[in-house]
Amino acid sequence: xxxxxxxxxxxxxxxxxxxxxxxxxxxxxxxxxxxxxxxxxxxxxxxxxxxxxxxxxxxxxxxxxxxxxxxxxxxxxxxxxxxxxxxxxxxxxxxxxxxxxxxxxxxxxxxxxxxxxxxxxxxxxxxxxxxxxxxxxxxxxxxxxxxxxxxxxxxxxxxxxxxxxxxxxxxxxxxxxxxxxxxxxxxxxxxxxxxxxxxxxxxxxxxxxxxxxxxxxxxxxxxxxxxxxxxxxxxxxxxxxxxxxxxxxxxxxxxxxxxxxxxxxxxxxxxxxxxxxxxxxxxxxxxxxxxxxxxxxxxxxxxxxxxxxxxxxxxxxxxxxxxxxxxxxxxxxxxxxxxxxxxxxxxxxxxxxxxxxxxxxxxxxxxxxxxxxxxxxxxxxxxxxxxxxxxxxxxxxxxxxxxxxxxxxxxxxxxxxxxxxxxxxxxxxxxxxxxxxxxxxxxxxxxxxxxxxxxxxxxxxxxxxxxxxxxxxxxxxxxxxxxxxxxxxxxxxxxxxxxxxxxxxxxxxxxxxxxxxxxxxxxxxxxxxxxxxxxxxxxxxxxxxxxxxxxxxxxxxxx
Amino acid sequence: xxxxxxxxxxxxxxxxxxxxxxxxxxxxxxxxxxxxxxxxxxxxxxxxxxxxxxxxxxxxxxxxxxxxxxxxxxxxxxxxxxxxxxxxxxxxxxxxxxxxxxxxxxxxxxxxxxxxxxxxxxxxxxxxxxxxxxxxxxxxxxxxxxxxxxxxxxxxxxxxxxxxxxxxxxxxxxxxxxxxxxxxxxxxxxxxxxxxxxxxxxxxxxxxxxxxxxxxxxxxxxxxxxxxxxxxxxxxxxxxxxxxxxxxxxxxxxxxxxxxxxxxxxxxxxxxxxxxxxxxxxxxxxxxxxxxxxxxxxxxxxxxxxxxxxxxxxxxxxxxxxxxxxxxxxxxxxxxxxxxxxxxxxxxxxxxxxxxxxxxxxxxxxxxxxxxxxxxxxxxxxx
Numbered sequence: 001x002x003x004x005x006x007x008x009x010x011x012x013x014x015x016x017x018x019x020x021x022x023x024x025x026x027x028x029x030x031x032x033x034x035x036x037x038x039x040x041x042x043x044x045x046x047x048x049x050x051x052x053x054x055x056x057x058x059x060x061x062x063x064x065x066x067x068x069x070x071x072x073x074x075x076x077x078x079x080x081x082x083x084x085x086x087x088x089x090x091x092x093x094x095x096x097x098x099x100x101x102x103x104x105x106x107x108x109x110x111x112x113x114x115x116x117x118x119x120x121x122x123x124x125x126x127x128x129x130x131x132x133x134x135x136x137x138x139x140x141x142x143x144x145x146x147x148x149x150x151x152x153x154x155x156x157x158x159x160x161x162x163x164x165x166x167x168x169x170x171x172x173x174x175x176x177x178x179x180x181x182x183x184x185x186x187x188x189x190x191x192x193x194x195x196x197x198x199x200x201x202x203x204x205x206x207x208x209x210x211x212x213x214x215x216x217x218x219x220x221x222x223x224x225x226x227x228x229x230x231x232x233x234x235x236x237x238x239x240x241x242x243x244x245x246x247x248x249x250x251x252x253x254x255x256x257x258x259x260x261x262x263x264x265x266x267x268x269x270x271x272x273x274x275x276x277x278x279x280x281x282x283x284x285x286x287x288x289x290x291x292x293x294x295x296x297x298x299x300x301x302x303x304x305x306x307x308x309x310x311x312x313x314x315x316x317x318x319x320x321x322x323x324x325x326x327x328x329x330x331x332x333x334x335x336x337x338x339x340x341x342x343x344x345x346x347x348x349x350x351x352x353x354x355x356x357x358x359x360x361x362x363x364x365x366x367x368x369x370x371x372x373x374x375x376x377x378x379x380x381x382x383x384x385x386x387x388x389x390x391x392x393x394x395x396x397x398x399x400x401x402x403x404x405x406x407x408x409x410x411x412x413x414x415x416x417x418x419x420x421x422x423x424x425x426x427x428x429x430x431x432x433x434x435x436x437x438x439x440x441x442x443x444x445x446x447x448x449x450x451x452x453x454x455x456x457x458x459x460x461x462x463x464x465x466x467x468x469x470x471x472x473x474x475x476x477x478x479x480x481x482x483x484x485x486x487x488x489x490x491x492x493x494x495x496x497x498x499x500x501x502x503x504x505x506x507x508x509x510x511x512x513x514x515x516x517x518x519x520x521x522x523x524x525x526x527x528x529x530x531x532x533x534x535x536x537x538x539x540x541x542x543x544x545x546x547x548x549x550x551x552x553x554x555x556x557x558x559x
Numbered sequence: 560x561x562x563x564x565x566x567x568x569x570x571x572x573x574x575x576x577x578x579x580x581x582x583x584x585x586x587x588x589x590x591x592x593x594x595x596x597x598x599x600x601x602x603x604x605x606x607x608x609x610x611x612x613x614x615x616x617x618x619x620x621x622x623x624x625x626x627x628x629x630x631x632x633x634x635x636x637x638x639x640x641x642x643x644x645x646x647x648x649x650x651x652x653x654x655x656x657x658x659x660x661x662x663x664x665x666x667x668x669x670x671x672x673x674x675x676x677x678x679x680x681x682x683x684x685x686x687x688x689x690x691x692x693x694x695x696x697x698x699x700x701x702x703x704x705x706x707x708x709x710x711x712x713x714x715x716x717x718x719x720x721x722x723x724x725x726x727x728x729x730x731x732x733x734x735x736x737x738x739x740x741x742x743x744x745x746x747x748x749x750x751x752x753x754x755x756x757x758x759x760x761x762x763x764x765x766x767x768x769x770x771x772x773x774x775x776x777x778x779x780x781x782x783x784x785x786x787x788x789x790x791x792x793x794x795x796x797x798x799x800x801x802x803x804x805x806x807x808x809x810x811x812x813x814x815x816x817x818x819x820x821x822x823x824x825x826x827x828x829x830x831x832x833x834x835x836x837x838x839x840x841x842x843x844x845x846x847x848x849x850x851x852x853x854x855x856x857x858x859x860x861x862x863x864x865x866x867x868x869x870x871x872x873x874x875x876x877x878x879x880x881x882x883x884x885x886x887x888x889x890x891x892x893x894x895x896x897x898x899x900x901x902x903x904x905x906x907x908x909x910x911x912x913x914x915x916x917x918x919x920x921x922x923x924x925x926x927x928x929x930x931x932x933x934x935x936x937x938x939x940x941x942x
Contacts, residue, residue, distance in 0.1 A: 031591045031592060031593075031594065032591060032592045032594075033589050033590060033591045033592070034590040034591065034592065034613050034617075037592050037611070037613070043611065046594070046599075046609060046610050046611035047610070047611050047612065048610075049599070049600065049601045049603075049608050049609065049610030049611070050599045050601075050610035050611050050612035051610075052601040052603075052610070053598065053599055053600060053601050053610050053612070055601075056601075080828065081827065081828040081855060082828070085855070086857050089756055089855070089857075090756070091755050091756045091857045093755075093775060093776060094775070094776045095719065095720075095776065103663055104663045107663050107664045107665075107666045108663075108666050108667075109666070110666055111613075111665060111666015111667055112612050112613070112666065114666065115612075115613050158664045160664055160665075160666075164665065166616065166661055166665070166670075169661065169662045169664065169665050170662075171662070171664060202602070202603050202604060203603065264601065264602035264603065264605075265602065266602040266605060266606075266607065268607070269600060269602055269607045270597070270600075270601075270602065527855075528854075528855045529757055531756065531757070543663065544719050544776050545660055545663070545718065545719050546662060546663055546664070548660065548716065548717050548718070548719065549660045549661055549662045549663075549716060550662040550664065558773065559775055559776075
């Protein structure tokens with residue numbers, strides 16, 4: 001009995017040492033808390049995977065983000081009367097759901113990287129340090145990649161590279177140049193920790209780091225760095241221009257020596273809706289995204305001359321003798337898409353169905369479907385016919401983030417701006433143009449800086465069409481306010497009679513058509529009338545909710 | 560003691576109470592990792608690879624939310640026929656647990672914070688009268704109530720959207736532009752602040768609240784509240800020699816209704832137009848109920864007071880007329896009871912809301928099935 005009393009008398013002592021408060025505040029036992037995470041290598045790998053996860057970002061109608069920008073450029077239009085369409089028309093504001101989603105999604109991704117960078121350094125000593133540096137390097141690459149978009153779209157943005165508490169969240173905008181300095185320095189630092197491997201497309205390689213550096217430096221007119229990063233990649237990483245252009249955007253592109261980095265999809269885990277957005281009604285698509293007539297007419301003829309100069313251009317057979325990239329990128333009337341000949345002309349009542357052998361004529365659904373392509377054209381690039389019919393809205397086709405052709409064009413452009421017009425510039429451009437499946441005539445030497453600048457700009461539009469770069473190109477070249485405003489047009493008589501333009505439009509040096517001279521231009525269908533205010537629209541509006549919660553931010557001009 | 564005959568019953572009530580609410584998940588004070596799932600995983604080497612992420616911020620200072628109510632009530636009965644009850648209440652909810660917006664640059668979901676203070680003050684009146692005059696029995700029951708909701712404190716965070724919670728306004732207030740009718744001429748458009756896209760005569764004109772020559776988010780304000788005020792109901796019934804009649808009326812004295820998107824806007828998302836849009840602005844129809852018809856234009860689709868309408872209504876919810884046959888008549892055919900009746904539900908509505916839309920669903924895109932009017936004829940037979 002005495003002993004028992006002694007034991008009981010000790011209990012208050014325990015209570016004194018561990019305060020009651022702390023005893024009751026228990027962390028959950030079934031999931032790791034942020035304090036105890038990064039206990040081992042596996043947890044680091046999982047956190048890095050969680051950053052890659054942010055590459056699965058769909059904007060409108062399940063459309064992957066990286067190509068979606070171009071629907072607000074002169075190469076595209078989004079039929080959904082929503083936020084992306086409003087952006088294309090120059091009617092975005094601080095409540096625009098499309099632009100706002102990039103701010104929130106990318107900062108969410110950046111937060112995940114900051115968590116790794118701040119929380120995991122102790123692991124460097126507990127695991128293979130090379131592997132540690134590679135994994136953290138991959139995460140830091142992705143942070144740089146997301147910041148590159150943010151800086152390009154919003155200008156100055158808060159540069160947050162650590163975990164910060166709520167009390168320190170009133171962060172002002174960092175000048176864009178400093179954000180770019182940070183991105184380029186990060187890429188230099190991590191490149192050494194990343195492997196060089198042409199066969200790796202799912203993880204960040206040294207090649208990817210150089211490719212991003214090339215892109216960011218070019219976007220920010222840091223020509224020297226753009227040229228040198230491109231050159232290092234071209235010389236040291238072993239990527240090659242693929243002979244087969246079309247194959248770069250199909251299943252199997254994983255094996256192409258031209259592809260540097262792809263977003264990965266897998267049935268049952270994550271898929272995308274790109275085919276549903278692009279395909280014709282007869283191919284089970286929604287024809288939701290549409291190329292304007294502009295994009296069709298920009299492509300040259302096979303003699304390398306624009307359609308208003310080439311003797312090979314016949315206005316009544318406008319798709320013959322054209323740069324093959326026209327039909328690799330777009331679906332034009334009369335061409336085959338999956339099983340059918342595509343044509344929205346209402347007078348084409350029947351079309352061939354190739355799923356039968358021999359092909360038979362079937363009713364042409366596109367002819368009178370209210371939501372068939374409004375412009376009479378569709379996109380072909382990035383849609384492998386194998387998605388039809390079961391995977392049209394659940395495609396597991398991997399999508400490109402970087403490929404060598406962009407780097408060659410970055411190199412050429414940077415060299416032109418540096419006024420170093422040596423053979424390497426022509427070689428870079430011609431490697432793309434003369435690949436066997438494209439086979440366009442080479443650009444001949446002896447061009448002036450201005451001429452060669454125009455050549456590169458035009459080549460970028462034709463080579464990289466619908467790869468999510470055009471939107472950025474027309475902004476950084478400060479030509480968006482020239483090429484965007486006015487009517488966005490589709491083919492002649494989309495809704496009656498069909499037919500073609502009587503004469504080719506006038507094509508300027510960088511491939512932009514103008515229809516002032518075309519006698520039947522008023523028969524082209526007008527989808528919408530767009531505006532672009534150069535005093536405002538070169539930068540996106542900061543989300544309003546962000547201005548409400550972070551009073552240190554100042555909105556971009558004129559929003 | 561003459562008064563005793565008049566006042567049958569009299570009761571005065573008063574109460575005060577305090578309640579807590581902690582229904583916000585188990586560990587809001589600790590951040591924890593989310594392991595696996597759509598928002599964390601990725602694919603490497605054509606294989607599913609589970610990921611992990613910290614997705615939400617924790618708040619270690621979290622407390623219960625408390626609500627205090629004070630209620631004063633009066634109940635009495637006069638002459639044994641009239642029941643009246645009256646309640647006045649004041650409810651103050653403090654430390655409301657809300658995931659208040661935090662800067663998105665933090666990269667984490669908002670933690671629950673003890674953020675808001677909201678007050679509700681209101682009253683309920685119920686009157687019930689029953690009487691008999693000759694062979695007529697009749698009864699009237701009326702209830703009437705009102706509540707005023709007000710956000711007292713939101714830690715200064717002002718959320719945005721079509722409906723907002725802002726200090727000094729009711730919960731879920733409408734937020735947007737103040738419309739000043741429709742532009743009548745191009746000169747008027749040119750002279751006014753810049754709006755959205757290609758604006759022309761017949762488009763909605765918005766008030767430039769901060770007078771900076773530009774209509775933008777700084778010109779948005781709270782312009783209405785969907786919380787109904789002065790709600791009432793009345794039930795009347797009477798019977799006379801086997802004939803019985805009962806009707807139920809219901810209504811709201813003051814409410815703002817708001818239709819948007821396909822419900823009211825012509826060509827929304829490239830869609831169609833409705834019969835009502837024929838009354839659109841044209842140079843010959845300047846007093847139109849709808850703006851000019853325009854394709855793919857966002858100016859008229861902004862959230863604004865233009866689309867808000869008075870959603871007050873009075874509705875004849877139910878009417879029933881029946882006849883019970885007298886026993887004497889039934890005995891010969893060996894029946895205990897025989898009653899026939901006709902009744903109707905949702906028979907009449909008086910309102911100034913949009914034609915064809917239900918004022919009982921005053922905030923919507925029209926994408927719901929309206930209440931039906933039902934007529935029933937019935938026969939009750941007991942053997």
